[in-house]
Amino acid sequence: MENERNAGSLHDKHRHLFKRYIAQASEYPPFTLDAARAEGVYLWDTDGKRYIDFISSICVNNIGHRHPAVMRALEAQMQRYLHVMVYGEFIQQPQLDLAEALCAVLPPQLQKVFFLNSGSEAIEGAIKLARLKNHRSEIISFAHSYHGSTTGAMSLLGEEAIRSVFKPLLPEHRQLPYNDLAALSQITDKTCCVVAEVIQSGGGVVEGTDAFLQALRRRCDETGALLIYDEIQTGFGRSGQWFAFEKSGAVPDVLCMAKGMGGGMPIGAFVASEELMELLNNEHPLLGHASTFGGHPLSCVAALASLQVIASDGVLPQVRAKEQRIREHIAQIPAVEELRGRGLFLGAKMKDAATAQQVVEHCLQNGLIVFWPLFNKEVVDFTPPLTITNDEIDEAMAIFRRSVEEVCA
Numbered sequence: 001m002e003n004e005r006n007a008g009s010l011h012d013k014h015r016h017l018f019k020r021y022i023a024q025a026s027e028y029p030p031f032t033l034d035a036a037r038a039e040g041v042y043l044w045d046t047d048g049k050r051y052i053d054f055i056s057s058i059c060v061n062n063i064g065h066r067h068p069a070v071m072r073a074l075e076a077q078m079q080r081y082l083h084v085m086v087y088g089e090f091i092q093q094p095q096l097d098l099a100e101a102l103c104a105v106l107p108p109q110l111q112k113v114f115f116l117n118s119g120s121e122a123i124e125g126a127i128k129l130a131r132l133k134n135h136r137s138e139i140i141s142f143a144h145s146y147h148g149s150t151t152g153a154m155s156l157l158g159e160e161a162i163r164s165v166f167k168p169l170l171p172e173h174r175q176l177p178y179n180d181l182a183a184l185s186q187i188t189d190k191t192c193c194v195v196a197e198v199i200q201s202g203g204g205v206v207e208g209t210d211a212f213l214q215a216l217r218r219r220c221d222e223t224g225a226l227l228i229y230d231e232i233q234t235g236f237g238r239s240g241q242w243f244a245f246e247k248s249g250a251v252p253d254v255l256c257m258a259k260g261m262g263g264g265m266p267i268g269a270f271v272a273s274e275e276l277m278e279l280l281n282n283e284h285p286l287l288g289h290a291s292t293f294g295g296h297p298l299s300c301v302a303a304l305a306s307l308q309v310i311a312s313d314g315v316l317p318q319v320r321a322k323e324q325r326i327r328e329h330i331a332q333i334p335a336v337e338e339l340r341g342r343g344l345f346l347g348a349k350m351k352d353a354a355t356a357q358q359v360v361e362h363c364l365q366n367g368l369i370v371f372w373p374l375f376n377k378e379v380v381d382f383t384p385p386l387t388i389t390n391d392e393i394d395e396a397m398a399i400f401r402r403s404v405e406e407v408c409a
């Protein structure tokens, strides 16, 4: 084995170790892109090849890789402390500053934050909060949705063939078609909560219509079911607004976030009203919810720095203009049947899954990282950093066009 390890390039050695030690959980052969360093929209592999990261590591690096403001905040916090006791006993200024800044961009109904490490954990916390609110058991989610890989979040998965492998999951789960107003009558006074993405990601970048999201809000009000939005991909400026729900004006009872929140560091949260969050404290004998590393100070300072960059550098107002620029490029590529989504949360629909797969592979060879939505392989996702420049968009689109031409020639 030692001989094998020492054979070939650094990439060869890494590939060997990767296959030998790192568990894989996807049917797709790994890209094995061997990341060496990253800066802004660019990523380099161990062979020195440069790629444009046009998916922001799946909606994580919303202000690019290693943004200087994030790096400065991390370095300063490293001089102070890393982890200290949680469970409410210790006050940590990084959490206070972040929660205050976050609530300043959220509506008055969403003003109390529970920090965690990931999106799945945020969904788990939100479900528990809903249980404490109405003590009902039925949970509703939508076809083609993805809310995470923990057992509870997995129970909501909108693809029966995938979720059923892990049964038994959370009981009394019901799945409704997305964007179907008539189906909302199935939300009743037996429903504990409804979990929805405002723009479905795994389903192939499908926007919830304003009419659907508003009717969903009304139905939850009528029945007393809690409305939980999963903005784990769409949050933090992706849609051109802080959160995609702002467009319809229908505010959820609980908002789940992660990914783009942390400027590249792991963090997630669910946010609700003070009244709802009080239930975590009052409605149980000991511990409503807890996370040892949730709201880690390094993640919180990085998240605050990222939030401030999105807030201050004219980033948000430029998102729709950048979308427009991408749309103009795509209009020149007839093989793209439709460009779905809004802001910098876009999906290029190709003829079929085989074409999309080849396009993704050719893009990678040509130095552009794009990817497929989890369940809809006819679509190629574009979710570049919000801070991408026009020149970088043009560069990425030239590579995309060339790759499509190679595949569809």
Ligand code: PMP
Residues within 6 Å of the ligand: 117, 118, 119, 120, 121, 146, 147, 148, 149, 197, 201, 230, 232, 233, 258, 259, 268
């Ligand atoms: N919800 C959505 C919409 C997601 O895209 C993801 C992650 N891909 C999650 C939830 C789960 O987040 P995490 O992987 O951080 O647990």
